[in-house]
Amino acid sequence: MPNCTSGSKITCEFRCLAPTAVREALSRLDPAGVQWVSYTCQISGATESLLLIGDDLASRLVGFLPEVDDIGGVRVLAGLYSAQLCECDVATLTGLPEEEVVSKLTRFASHGLVAHQHIYGMNYYRLDSDIARRTIGAAVERAD
Secondary structure, three states, rough: OOOOOOOOEEEEOOOOOOOOHHHHHHHHOOOEEEEEEEEEOOOOOOOEEEEEOOOHHHHHHHOOOOOOOOHHHHHHHHHOOOOOOHHHHHHHHHHHOOOHHHHHHHHHOOOEEEEHHHHHHEEEEEOOOOHHHHHHHHHEEEEE
């Protein structure tokens, strides 16, 4: 089974999300738009699409979610919009440093925005706030 540990640095045996898939989606991403990245969970085998949002769209959403104070935080929540992910894959999807992702996820969990689950030695998170889900969903609908 996969294993991931947190401390001062996240270390994963492997990542489910391919960095090349993220780079390709980012190359097509309009600053005010969205792109979807294919993802296959190595634990469940489920294939899902993960949400990437452009900088302009993320900037607009910062004001709508009081617990989120930067576009990196919006990107983290958007990445969890359609799937439960381990912190390693959130870092791959957002391009944020792993330590920053862990810090944001921990803070968001304390505010009830995300739920945390420990599975096979890995820390998984999912979007747990109906308000955040509706806010992100409405932004996605307008951007499509």
